[in-house]
Amino acid sequence: MRKESESDTIKPRRIIDKAFVRRLETACENHAHCPNDYGKQKWIREQIQKKHGVRFSPEAVSKWFLGTSRPTIKTMALLASILEVDEAWLTLGKTPDITPTEKKRHTLWSDGSVNLLAGMIMLNGGQIAFNEDEEQEVDFFSIIHGKHYSIKAAAGIQQDDKVLFVLPKNPDRLLNLGIIGSDTFTGVNVIKLPADIIHKYGRRRGTHTELVVDRGAPGVAGFSVGGQKLPIVRSLSDFENGTA
Template sequence: MNKKIVHPEFAERMGQACEGNPNIPSKNYGRLLWFKEQLETRFGTVVTQETVRKWFAGEVYPRKQKLIQIAQIMQVDDAWLALGRANAVPEKERKVQNAAASGVVNLIAGLIQICGGTPSFPDKPGKVDLNAIIKGALYSFNITTGVEKDGEVRFAVPVDAREAVVLGVIYLGDLNFQVFELDWSTIESVGERKSGHWIVKLSDADWRRVTTFAERL
């Protein structure tokens, strides 16, 4: 029995977004499994590979939160992915939106600015989420949000972000949060490599707590 394609335009945009992103595997070389694992490792969202296949085929449409997560993985505008049009926001603000993952990039940029540094967003989001000048030193940051799973806080760090300083952010609720520097020697020593990311736990090491951006890291 032929599968009914209910959302052909959405399926077409899913394909277009993949073709424009060199980090996404080719169609017949593990793309569906890669997306399934990306959703789980980055956001704690568990779906079946068959569900991912249905999204790409246009047979079903993802719910809003999952669609936003898919757009972040693809590094495209979620309004474009959903409706085929971009959000009606200024170019500068759209760059901020595209660079941010769950708001943590904007949070770190604001903290750096409050502490007297100069943050800037890259033209294209990728392995570097944020650049900043702090006390005359230039830094490139990859920023990852801690996700709780099985009682452990986990961070997903892109393997190809090796040249960036990795900051792990944990939101504790009530506007409380913690920021840790995840050093690469420890990441590669204790991390589990999975689908282009190193997965590390907060309990894996005595990660350095970042309490100010008023001084060099």
């Protein structure tokens, strides 16, 4: 087992890399097994040594969290691996690879999806209240047939025969719904994205989770993840069926 040498760590001269520190802290907070206290630095050292056979001193890891030193490219890959986050995000803060035009279009589609879903619920007799707390990942709250729901409406990014959804880092206690558009006004699909599916098949990107959904062949209705068919919401009654 080799010990990481001083030359394996890049040491900026008194430069505080605050952005990297925030991403590192976020990755630790979102990991199911990483301690949320000072024990996280020890946990990281132990995990890297256990899984990759590389030893770091407490001082080296401490400097990462202070922002006075950044891991090398090779070490960053190990760090991203044990924290189960995307390496490009941890290193550079890079989010999904879409062009500025696609990003703008998706932002408009995301806002439209929230309003569309809220309108559909209201038109069918449900009640809604939009979330005003930006710290919460819920888009709006709804009362449907007497039951209360915290709803996240995620607009799908269509990629050939797949659809990408950008979802909350913690999907639990939310009714996560995917909105998939089409070329016609009547062709909008609303599907349930259960939290257990997101946890099992989603890919963590630090501040959020990405889930890729397979769509059925042309002329075949249905959406699935890992071979598991996802429920399609066709009426307010479907909110209650199989919803956590």
